[in-house]
Amino acid sequence: MKSGFVAVLGKPNTGKSTLINALTGRKVSIVSEKPQTTRFKLRGILNRPDAQIIFVDTPGFHQARDALGTFLNSQVTGSLREVDLVLYLVDGSREITDEDRNLAAEIKKSGLPCLLAVTKKDLCRDEQIESIKKEVEQMVPVRGWVSLSAVQGEGLEELVSSLINLLPEGPALYPEDMVTDIPLTIQAAEIIREKILHNTYQEVPHSVAVEVLKIEEKPQKNLLEIQAEIYVEKDSQKKIIIGREGAMIKKIGTLAREELEYLTGKKVFLALQVKVKEKWKEKEAFIKKIYRS
Numbered sequence: 001m002k003s004g005f006v007a008v009l010g011k012p013n014t015g016k017s018t019l020i021n022a023l024t025g026r027k028v029s030i031v032s033e034k035p036q037t038t039r040f041k042l043r044g045i046l047n048r049p050d051a052q053i054i055f056v057d058t059p060g061f062h063q064a065r066d067a068l069g070t071f072l073n074s075q076v077t078g079s080l081r082e083v084d085l086v087l088y089l090v091d092g093s094r095e096i097t098d099e100d101r102n103l104a105a106e107i108k109k110s111g112l113p114c115l116l117a118v119t120k121k122d123l124c125r126d127e128q129i130e131s132i133k134k135e136v137e138q139m140v141p142v143r144g145w146v147s148l149s150a151v152q153g154e155g156l157e158e159l160v161s162s163l164i165n166l167l168p169e170g171p172a173l174y175p176e177d178m179v180t181d182i183p184l185t186i187q188a189a190e191i192i193r194e195k196i197l198h199n200t201y202q203e204v205p206h207s208v209a210v211e212v213l214k215i216e217e218k219p220q221k222n223l224l225e226i227q228a229e230i231y232v233e234k235d236s237q238k239k240i241i242i243g244r245e246g247a248m249i250k251k252i253g254t255l256a257r258e259e260l261e262y263l264t265g266k267k268v269f270l271a272l273q274v275k276v277k278e279k280w281k282e283k284e285a286f287i288k289k290i291y292r293s
């Protein structure tokens with residue numbers, strides 16, 4: 001039996017969360033086309049008869065411009081101290097940038113074994129993949145590489161076999177029916193945030209934080225009452241989230257409620273409140289409170 005933790009690292013938007021969801025067959029982590037969707041470490045567990053792989057999803061490593069960016073990057077570098085192996089994702093459909101290079105330098109510094117995955121194979125030519133592989137090999141020593149498309153499910157089996165090969169011997173570390181260890185409060189907050197990411201544009205998605213304050217169970221009614229706060233940085237953003245005559249907040253609430261009902265198998269009553277917290281992305285204490293770290 002092989003088992004261990006694999007940090008899934010890459011610059012923003014390389015497809016880390018999409019890949020973990022595809023591998024585990026569940027929505028462990030929210031996904032959007034906007035960079036910096038993932039804001040903290042999330043674990044997704046893949047069980048095989050001969051192995052248990054615990055994937056650690058991480059925020060996209062980038063050039064930080066505020067306290068939130070610094071916090072996100074610290075989640076990435078912190079994950080390097082917790083894992084057995086690194087899965088380094090590089091987007092096959094884009095040029096390699098300094099963000100890829102800076103991350104490669106962090107991985108190299110960690111001394112951890114690293115497997116390269118060139119992602120979004122469905123969007124690129126074979127020559128592109130080959131040239132990315134060559135460039136990455138100059139940046140960090142890799143123990144192997146795969147190219148894959150998480151969206152089309154291509155290359156995933158090869159990836160899993162390569163990871164199992166590199167993992168240490170060991171027993172399963174989590175129960176076999178467990179896919180994630182994320183508590184419902186965080187899952188609910190992420191689902192709400194995802195609906196906002198999918199329905200708002202420009203600076204709004206990046207200025208949103210969601211905190212679930214309370215989840216109350218009413219077993220006799222098979223009901224969950226969930227109370228959450230949506231934080232934005234400016235009054236103008238609050239107006240966008242609420243929408244004309246409350247249309248946007250209603251849409252976000254309905255979409256989130258439906259998904260939470262599907263996830264929990266219970267009826268959900270969702271109470272959302274939008275609050276302005278000026279410059280929260282500059283406030284480390286606020287960020288740590290929201291992300292409970």
Ligand SMILES: Nc1nc2c(ncn2[C@@H]2O[C@H](COP(=O)(O)OP(=O)(O)OP(=O)(O)O)[C@@H](O)[C@H]2O)c(=O)[nH]1
Binds near residue numbers: 017
């Ligand atoms: N065509 C294609 N698109 C993909 C693939 N994998 C991910 N995407 C898209 O790329 C975008 C980013 O995906 P995410 O999984 O959120 O990327 P991420 O690396 O987790 O991003 P951050 O959390 O922001 O660092 C989304 O729009 C995905 O649908 C793929 O294999 N092919």
Ligand SMILES: [Mg+2]
Binds near residue numbers: 018029031057
């Ligand atoms: Mg992500």
